[in-house]
Amino acid sequence: MRRRDDMTRRNSILLQIGDVSCVIWQETLSLIQFIGEAVSACADAVRRPRKIRWRETLFYMNMCGSDGLPITALICFLTGIILGYQCAVQMHKYGADAFLPGLVGCSVVRELGPMMVAIVATGRAGSAFAAEIGTMKVSEEIDAMRTMGFLPERFLVIPKLIAMTLTIPMLTVIGDVMGILGGMIVGHTSLGMPVQTYYQQTVEWVAPEYFFESIFKSVVFAVVITLTGCWRGFRAGNDAIAVGKATTSAVVISILFIILCDTFLAHVFNTIFFG
Amino acid sequence: MQDTNKFKLGLFVTISLFVFIAAVLSMGVFDSLFKSRAHMATFVEESVQGLNSGSAVKFRGVPIGSISDITIIMESRTVRIDMEIDLSKFKTTLGKNIFTTPSIPAPEFYKYLHSEIDKGLCCRIEPDGITGIKYIEMDFFKDVDARHAGPEFQPGLRNGIFFMPSTPSLxxxxxxNMTEILANIATIDFRKISEETISLLERANKTLNDPRLDNLLNDAETILKKASETVETLNGTLTPEKLDLTLAELDKTIRSIRLLSDGLEKTLATSKIPQTTASIRELSDSFSTGDSSIKMTILKLNEALDAMTDLIQYINDNPSSVLHGKGRAKQ
Incomplete structure (x- = not known):
């Protein structure tokens, strides 16, 4: 009788909610702690730049930037084509063809460009960071670092953070231009708009501030992706399955945080800067 | 850790920087540093919904600048629109290479604006398509009154800003106009019109249902039938030959009347009518004089008869008076 009661209690919904709340609380504390350690490591890196592992930084720049350029450019280009097609079909009904360059340009530069680049980077770099650090944790390399007096955050996170904050804005600039090119092809082929006209309209509508907004967002996304990937890697368990779970959660949580940050930044830019 | 492919990384960084610089330059980020600009402002008394900072300013359709600020003037409840004009859009020389022709300086531009305002140049808010976005159009609008009322609205250069006149948007x-039309429509007493119409219809209905109208219609129908029969009879009687004969006789008659009238005219011309008329008038006057004489005669005759009657009466009363004469009157 008592056992049945225990079973019922264990499986009760309230107990599950309590468990989930505890996990969320612990994870939140862990994230705050990790962010604090990362900020401390950044400050230390700024004070002593010579201690930054530049070789690894270049390696991660190559991995996240150069290697990711073709797929990022292609995805942004196709996004521009898709957006252009959808807008061209709808706007042509109302005779608003002339607004296609502005709509595609503003959408790609302000939102879709940074977002698509960030999502691709999450899939490529964020998951790689989580898997790399998780594997190091499984093989007890991180514990060994701590035992030898190294700070793993400075050793592992700072090169990744520098590489990502440098390469993601570059990828975003290229992604923005590729998205505009995709829209231009649709405008030229579907609506018969001359390339020069499309270009002039884009320049007229897309303000320089939008480009800087795009770059600012990409820097924020780069920080989010790196910290989330590394954090999930440090929070991974001690077996192979845990590494897989850490990788998956790194991607999912990164995308969630990217969307949240984008919502906040869109509000901030629209109300404060472009209000 | 694998070695970094520095060539690939260098290529990536170079391409990224090139794209970034090209994008920034094409967006005109440094335009404000190198392009000369003029500052203008205008006042409008209507809603500026759809007009924002950065909205286009066009001169006869040519984009020449953008709106820099929109503010409300509390005293006059008007909206002030500040504009920045790109002077490189204004060239002074025709027929030369426009890329090498320098843009005009701001004072010359203001002078040009002053002369154009005298010819009717003013600002107006125009909608940009169906999107609700608006822009400022500068043009020579016909049949509109640009606002010049009040010292603050007078066009001209003040404190480095050129004030342009404006006209209400279309x-x-x-x-x-619609409000005015609707206000006029609102003054119409539709209820009264409706009541009168109903009353009229009721009366018309009554009239139509009156049995006398049926009789009238029947009579009219009978008359029409008779008229139709008469016309048919006439058609049967009046053959074309008869009609020709009648017309010929009518023509003869008219000729005879004309001849008669000619004869009469001649007779009248020879009949000395004025003299005859004067004689008749004299005769009439003499008749009138004779009439009065006859009246006098009759009066005297009447008096004579009265005297005779008195005499006969006296003789009758006093027969001896015929022998003795008239005696003395008794006391």
């Missing part, structure tokens, strides 16, 4: 004018 939509604003349309809205005003």
């Amino acid at each position: 939509m604003s004018s349309l809205r005003f």
Whole structure:
């Protein structure tokens, strides 16, 4: 009788909610702690730049930037084509063809460009960071670092953070231009708009501030992706399955945080800067 | 850790920087540093919904600048629109290479604006398509009154800002006219009109249902039938030959009348009518004089008869008076 009661209690919904709340609380504390350690490591890196592992930084720049350029450019280009097609079909009904360059340009530069680049980077770099650090944790390399007096955050996170904050804005600039090119092809082929006209309209509508907004967002996304990937890697368990779970959660949580940050930044830019 | 492919990384960084610089330059980020600009402002008394900072300013359709600020003037409840004009859009020389022709300096531009305002140049808010976005159009609008009322609205250069006159937008004018039309419509007493119409219809209905109208219609129908029969009879009687004969006789008669009238005219001309008329008048006057004489004669005759009657009466009363004469009157 008592056992049945225990079973019922264990499986009760309230107990599950309590468990989930505890996990969320612990994870939140862990994230705050990790962010604090990362900020401390950044400050230390700024004070002593010579201690930054530049070789690894270049390696991660190559991995996240150069290697990711073709797929990022292609995805942004196709996004521009898709957006252009959808807008061209709808706007042509109302005779608003002339607004296609502005709509595609503003959408790609302000939102879709940074977002698509960030999502691709999450899939490529964020998951790689989580898997790399998780594997190091499984093989007890991180514990060994701590035992030898190294700070793993400075050793592992700072090169990744520098590489990502440098390469993601570059990828975003290229992604923005590729998205505009995709829209231009649709405008030229579907609506018969001359390339020069499309270009002039884009320049007229897309303000320089939008480009800087795009770059600012990409820097924020780069920080989010790196910290989330590394954090999930440090929070991974001690077996192979845990590494897989850490990788998956790194991607999912990164995308969630990217969307949240984008919502906040869109509000901030629209109300404060472009209000 | 694998070695970094520095060539690939260098290529990536170079391409990224090149794209970034090209994008920034094409967006005109440094335009404000190198392009000369003029500052203008205008006042409008209508809603500026759809007009924002950065909205286009066009001169006869040519984009020449953008709106820099929109503010409300509390005293006059007007909206002040500040504009920045790109002077590189204004060239002075025709027929030369426009890329090498320098843009005009701001004082010359203001002078040019002053002369154009005298010819009717003013600002107006125009809608940019169906999107609700608006822009400022500068043009020579015909049949509109640019506002010059009040010292603050007078066009000209003040404190480094050139103040342009403005005119209400088409939509604003349309809205005003529509409001006026609707106000006029609102004054019409539709209830009274409706009541009168109903009353009229009722009376018409009564009239239509009156049995006398049926009789009238029947009579009219009978008359029409008779008229139709008469016309048919006439058609049967009046053959074309008869009609020709009648017309010929009518023609003869008219000729005879004309001859007669000619003869009469001649007779009248020879009949000395004025003299005859004068004689008749004299005769009439003499008749009138004779009439009065006859009246006098009759009066005297009447008096004589009265005297005779008195005499006969006296003789009758006093027969001896015939022998003795008239005696003395008794006391």
